[in-house]
Amino acid sequence: MNSKNEDFAFTGDTGDLDVLLNDYKLSESALRFPNVNSILIPKKAQHNLRRYCKSMLKNVDDNLDIAVEKCLVFLSNLASTYYTESKWKPLNAMLLHQQSKNTDNTFIYTKIIEVLTTGTSTGAFIEVDKSYQVGFESKKFRLTDTYLKAGLIEYSIKDAGIISTRNKLYYQQLSKAITNPICYNLIMMYQKIDLPTSEELLAIGRKLVKEGHTTKKNKILTMRNKHLNHYWVDVDNRSFVEDNIKLFEFLTSRGFMIPSAGDESSGGRVVDSFTLMPAWIREQITVDGKKLTECDYVALHPNIAMKLYDGSTNYLTHESVAERTGIELKKVKKLHLSFFNMKWNDMRRSPLFGYYSANEPDLLARIYHDKNEHSHKITSQKMFKLEVDIMSAVIRDLNAKDVYVLYVYDALMCEEKDRELVAETMNRIILEHGVKTRVKVNSSDLIESTFEPLPKYALDEMINLYDVLPQLSFDVEDTLKIISGIDRSIVEIAELVDYFTIQTSQQKYNDYDGVPITTSMISKLKNLIKS
Structure with missing residues (x-):
């Protein structure tokens, strides 16, 4: 068998296998999805859990290996905080439950939190924000300084049940992404882009530092050169090349994040590997060897x-x-x-x-x-x-x-x-x-x-409502209502004035169901008319 297909697991008719091996596109399709077995965890976390927390881990699962891995999955949720200014991160209770529940749907994540907050004789793995209020936001957690300083290592999950759960969560997130226009567009774009290497970014970063580059948040791009933060008096006003590259590696080295739309508080803004990436690194992305251009x-x-x-x-x-x-x-x-x-x-x-x-x-x-x-x-x-x-x-x-x-x-x-x-x-x-x-x-x-300024119109001049109404702050829906109400889109400016007059008068009554017309809109219309 071809070595690149040896790890594939197949079920069903062997004829399907022949089709797969003879179709290049299908045979490579498994490469499109990341390895859900792989997580990033704090160094020494696995060792300390196994050695010092055995008695408490029994409350998570009778099988020590499974109990440890469920705790490690919880800790992996906080891996991103190594690269953020705030080390606190809200974690949704339902997500934590889905990640850790048993086949009987038992709530396990509270037991995991108990293990991780108790920790070992040298201290806890995590802290919990005591100011949490039920119904306002998700509870916040942070890794303790001991595990933040330790750094991250990659860990491959062994338990089939946990892997199955992570696969389900992965495909749930992917299915949501496909139905969101921004997320779907990003998934289609990912296959086209090429990323710089970390070595290339280091050279580019050094060059930018020499040129006095500042970030979009007006921070000075700086080479860390192994110095700790206290080396700089104005450390909060600096962004470090080496830290930026580590964030880039975190966001891309094991595959791109599935783009995800936020909730009401963020207005549905989409987050992915590239929105989270430092801008100067994002600018190095290429398609067919050419950099992208930004339109904002x-x-x-x-x-x-x-x-x-x-x-x-x-x-x-x-x-x-x-x-x-x-x-x-x-x-x-x-x-x-x-x-x-x-x-x-x-x-x-x-x-x-x-x-x-x-x-x-x-x-x-x-x-x-x-x-x-x-x-x-x-x-x-x-x-x-x-x-x-x-x-x-x-x-x-x-x-x-x-x-x-x-x-x-x-x-x-x-x-x-x-x-x-x-x-x-x-x-x-x-x-x-x-x-x-x-x-x-x-x-x-x-x-x-x-965006040429609109000309002034005489009252008997013809205008296109599709052009003029957006300039008066009407959205698409209201524009269509007005055109429907007047029954045509090409009118004299005087007809639009008459429409405004009638609607403004009628909207004083409680049963008015027409398009709202504000004083600002009236003022803008007056500005269109020749004196």
Whole structure:
């Protein structure tokens, strides 16, 4: 038998085996899925569990080997915290139950937590966040410093039952990914990309350090050179090349993560190996030997806030805010990352508050009332959801044209040959969602053609409602309702004015079921009319 197929396990008719061995595509198909047997665990964890925790492990399983492996699977959930600033990680109780339950569906994970928090004479394996409140979030855990300092090693699970459970969880996650447009697009993209080696990244990292490179979070890229954190006075303002490469290896060396969409709190944002990867490393990815180009929106979240909270500014940029406030551009970009997500009192202390207070007081008032009524997180939840809706629509449109892209939240990375199509699609679809911004490609040459200011119209001039209504902040659904109500899409500007007048009058009544028209929309319509 061909050596590369010796490890395959087959059942069924032997004729199937002949078909498989003679079909190249099918014979290599097993390579598409990662080895679920493999997990990353803290060094010495297996040894210490077996040697010092035997009596407690009986509460997990009568079979010592199975009990140890269930504890190791729990610890593997915390492997990612080796690469995050916060070492605390929330773990969903139902996931922990699925990972560890017996055939009779018995809850075992609480026994595992008891073993790991008790630990050995030298200390516990994990800590549990005591501030946990039932119903608000998943309970948080962290590895103790002893096991964080030890580092990670790869471990291959032996127990068939645990492997079977992990296979089921894997395929559950994969099936969810396939039905999500962003995740499906990523799975299709993965087969095309080539990654740099760690050695190549080290050389590139050294070069960037010499050039004074800073990250998107404005941290100084730095060579660690085996120094510990206390070597730098400003360690929190630095990002280390060697640490970045270790994270890259964690995310890619054993296969890519299955892309996964978040819950309501993240608006359904998708996370995968590439969204979690340092940007300077992600930029080294190639397809057919050529680097990808990045298309991202200009000041997306401030402009989404304008849409959601009926602001008056169109096409806001970080540069315009920096110019009006005198705040350094880099600082404005960083402040915008968190400004709308803050608690109200923290927003008031932000250097950006003065700008929005002077230029968008009504917008701030609406944000205040929303946060006050629904908690401060409501703003980010709404903004993330709209962002995901926009990116999902863009990706569906591109996939229909057989174009696949890497997704990085509010940006897409594509092949150079697809750059114009991706930018045009992003520009068109974001307008359909009523958000006024544009695409910036590779941090330079703005794609501006879609965004020429609208001309002024005489009352008897004809307009296309499909073009004009999105400019007045109507979304796709409301645009279609208005066109249906008027019964055509090409009208005189006077007819649109009459429609606004009638609808504004009618919406004062409780039984109004038409399209809501705000004072901001009326103001924008007035700006279209020649005086």
